[in-house]
Amino acid sequence: MKNDLIKPQGLVKDANRRKFLQKGSLSIAAAGLFMVGCNDDEDYMPPMMEDGVMLGSGDIGILNYAYALEQLEAAFYATVIQGGYFANANAEEKQIMADLEKHERAHKEFFKAALGASAIADLEVDFSAIDFDDRMSVLGAAKTFEDLGVAAYNGAGKFIQDAGYLLIAGKIVSVEARHAAAIRDLLNPGSTDFAGDDLIDANGLERTLSFSEVLSAASTYVTTPIDFSQLPS
Amino acid sequence: MNLLKLLDKMCPDTQNSDQKELFFSRREAFHKFGDMSKKMAMAAVPLGILSALPKVAKADTESLIGVLNYALTLEHLEYRYYQMGLDAGVIEGADMAIFEKIRDHELAHVNFLTEVVGNVLGGDPVMEPAFDFTAGGNFSPFTDYPTFLALSQAFEDTGVRAYKGQAGNVMENDVVLTAALSIHSVEARHASMVRRLRTKKGHDSIKGWITEGSNGTLPAATQAIYDGEENVMHGGVDVTQLTGIDSAAVTEGWDEPLNKDQVLGIASLFLA
Incomplete structure (x- = not known):
C-alpha cells in the first residue's frame, strides 16, 4: 500500500476530492470523522442523482455498496422487531432478532459516518413480499439477506485497494456469517444447513457473488435505483 | 470454485512479464492495464506445466x-x-x-x-x-x-x-x-x-x-x-x-x- 493516510472524509465537500487532497488536506485531521485511503487516484465522489443513487468508484464505491446492503439489512430488522413474529417469538429467537437489529444498525451508521459526504442517500425499501407476522417468512428473508451479505463481502474483497478497509470488511463479514448460520439453524435446527452445500463447494469455499448479482437480488426489496456502473471490475 | 479454473488463474509462471505484474500486483497495475487481467485469467494451463516452469517473482x-x-x-x-x-x-x-x-x-x-x-x-x-x-x-x-x-x-x-x-x-x-x-x-x-x-x-x-x-x-x-x-x-x-x-x-x-x-x-x- 502506498498511502494509508487517515483523512476526515466527512469534511471533504469539494466535489473533486482528488484536487482537494492535492491542495493539502493532511492538516485537516481534527473533526471526528475519519479515514479514506488516497491511494486510488480514481476514487470518485458520487454525484447527486435525481432518481436513485450512484455508488461511485474505487474504495468509496465499495464502501457505498456495503452501506447499501447494511441499509437494507438494518431496515429489515427494524421492521422485524415491530412485527407479530417478534412479539410472539420464543426467548432465543427474540434475542437473536434484537441482536441482529442492533448489529446491522451499527454497521449502517458506521458506514454512513465513514463515508461522510460521499455516502449515498437513504434507500427506499419495499418489504411487501415479507409477512412480518409470520415466522417462516421473516426467517426466510433473514436467511436471504445474511447469506447475500456474506457472499457480497466475499466477492467485493478483491476489489478493495486499502488494507484498512479490507480489514473492516473482514471484521463485519464474519459476523454476517455468524448471523447466517444462526438463522439457518433456526429454520432447520440441528441440521448441516448452517454451512450448507448450497453455499459451500467441494473445496470448502463459500460462494462469492458479483456486484450485479448481489444488487439484482437486493432489487426485490430496494426501490431506489442503484447505479453501480463505476464500481471496479 | 472449480480447482482447475482456479489453478489457471493463479499460475504466475506461464505469463509474460506484464501479466506477471498483474498477477502479483493487480492493484498497482490495474489502471495501466485495464481489464487485461480478466482476459489472461481465461487462459487454460494444464496442471503439469505449472511445476515444470522456473519460478518468478520469488519474494x-x-x-x-x-x-x-x-x-x-x-x-x-x-x-x-x-x-x-x-x-x-x-x-x-x-x-x-x-x-x-x-x-x-x-x-x-x-x-x-x-x-x-x-x-x-x-x-x-x-x-x-x-x-x-x-x-x-x-x-x-x-x-x-x-x-x-x-x-x-x-x-x-x-x-x-x-x-x-x-x-x-x-x-x-x-x-x-x-x-x-x-x-x-x-x-x-x-x-x-x-x-x-x-x-x-x-x-x-x-x-x-x-x-x-x-x-x-x-x-x-x-x-x-x-x-x-x-x-x-x-x-x-x-x-x-x-x-x-x-x-x-x-x-x-x-x-x-x-x-x-x-x-x-x-x-x-x-x-x-
Missing part, C-alpha cells in the same frame, strides 16, 4: 506460501481434532451430522491449501504436526463431550481471527484473497453453530457472536482467543458513541483479527 510467491502454510497448519489441527472426535465416539448422536460436516470442510481446506501451496505456488506444503489435544493432560476432549465442544469453539473462533488477520497479507493476489475470505466465512459459520450448540446444551450462555472479550465458560487458557474482541473503535470512531448502541452489541457486530504470533501462541498449547 511474492514465498510470502504467499508462508501465509498459506500458516493457514494449512491451522486446518491440519482442526481436521485432526474433528476426525479424532468422530473416531472416538465422543460426539452425541444427534450432533454427528454437524461435526461430520465441519470435519469435511476442514479436510477440504487441508487438501485445497496443500494443492495451492504445492502445485500452484511450487512450495512445500507444511506437513501435519503431531498434536496433543489434551494440552499436556489438561483436557479430555475425546472422552468428555462438553470438553470436545469447548475446544471446538476455541478452534473455530481462533480460525476466524487468524484468517482475518492475514487478509491484508494476501490482498495483492485476488485469487488467494478471495479463497481466504471464502474459508474465513465458513469458519465463522462453524463457530456460530458450535457456540450456540454449547449454550443449547446448558454448557454456556454465549451467543453465536462474541460479546465483549468474553470466553464464557471456556477454560482460562483460552482467554487469549477472545482478548481484543471488546474493541468498539472502528476506523477511528467509537461506534458506541456514534450510534448510542450498547457496547455489548457493538462488540458483537465486529470480529477482530489476530496476528500470526498470537495465533501460534494459542495453537502451541496443542502441539505435542
Whole structure:
C-alpha cells in the first residue's frame, strides 16, 4: 500500500476530492470523522442523482455498496422487531432478532459516518413480499439477506485497494456469517444447513457473488435505483 | 470454485512479464492495464506445466506460501481434532451430522491449501504436526463431550481471527484473497453453530457472536482467543458513541483479527 493516510472524509465537500487532497488536506485531521485511503487516484465522489443513487468508484464505491446492503439489512430488522413474529417469538429467537437489529444498525451508521459526504442517500425499501407476522417468512428473508451479505463481502474483497478497509470488511463479514448460520439453524435446527452445500463447494469455499448479482437480488426489496456502473471490475 | 479454473488463474509462471505484474500486483497495475487481467485469467494451463516452469517473482510467491502454510497448519489441527472426535465416539448422536460436516470442510481446506501451496505456488506444503489435544493432560476432549465442544469453539473462533488477520497479507493476489475470505466465512459459520450448540446444551450462555472479550465458560487458557474482541473503535470512531448502541452489541457486530504470533501462541498449547 502506498498511502494509508487517515483523512476526515466527512469534511471533504469539494466535489473533486482528488484536487482537494492535492491542495493539502493532511492538516485537516481534527473533526471526528475519519479515514479514506488516497491511494486510488480514481476514487470518485458520487454525484447527486435525481432518481436513485450512484455508488461511485474505487474504495468509496465499495464502501457505498456495503452501506447499501447494511441499509437494507438494518431496515429489515427494524421492521422485524415491530412485527407479530417478534412479539410472539420464543426467548432465543427474540434475542437473536434484537441482536441482529442492533448489529446491522451499527454497521449502517458506521458506514454512513465513514463515508461522510460521499455516502449515498437513504434507500427506499419495499418489504411487501415479507409477512412480518409470520415466522417462516421473516426467517426466510433473514436467511436471504445474511447469506447475500456474506457472499457480497466475499466477492467485493478483491476489489478493495486499502488494507484498512479490507480489514473492516473482514471484521463485519464474519459476523454476517455468524448471523447466517444462526438463522439457518433456526429454520432447520440441528441440521448441516448452517454451512450448507448450497453455499459451500467441494473445496470448502463459500460462494462469492458479483456486484450485479448481489444488487439484482437486493432489487426485490430496494426501490431506489442503484447505479453501480463505476464500481471496479 | 472449480480447482482447475482456479489453478489457471493463479499460475504466475506461464505469463509474460506484464501479466506477471498483474498477477502479483493487480492493484498497482490495474489502471495501466485495464481489464487485461480478466482476459489472461481465461487462459487454460494444464496442471503439469505449472511445476515444470522456473519460478518468478520469488519474494511474492514465498510470502504467499508462508501465509498459506500458516493457514494449512491451522486446518491440519482442526481436521485432526474433528476426525479424532468422530473416531472416538465422543460426539452425541444427534450432533454427528454437524461435526461430520465441519470435519469435511476442514479436510477440504487441508487438501485445497496443500494443492495451492504445492502445485500452484511450487512450495512445500507444511506437513501435519503431531498434536496433543489434551494440552499436556489438561483436557479430555475425546472422552468428555462438553470438553470436545469447548475446544471446538476455541478452534473455530481462533480460525476466524487468524484468517482475518492475514487478509491484508494476501490482498495483492485476488485469487488467494478471495479463497481466504471464502474459508474465513465458513469458519465463522462453524463457530456460530458450535457456540450456540454449547449454550443449547446448558454448557454456556454465549451467543453465536462474541460479546465483549468474553470466553464464557471456556477454560482460562483460552482467554487469549477472545482478548481484543471488546474493541468498539472502528476506523477511528467509537461506534458506541456514534450510534448510542450498547457496547455489548457493538462488540458483537465486529470480529477482530489476530496476528500470526498470537495465533501460534494459542495453537502451541496443542502441539505435542
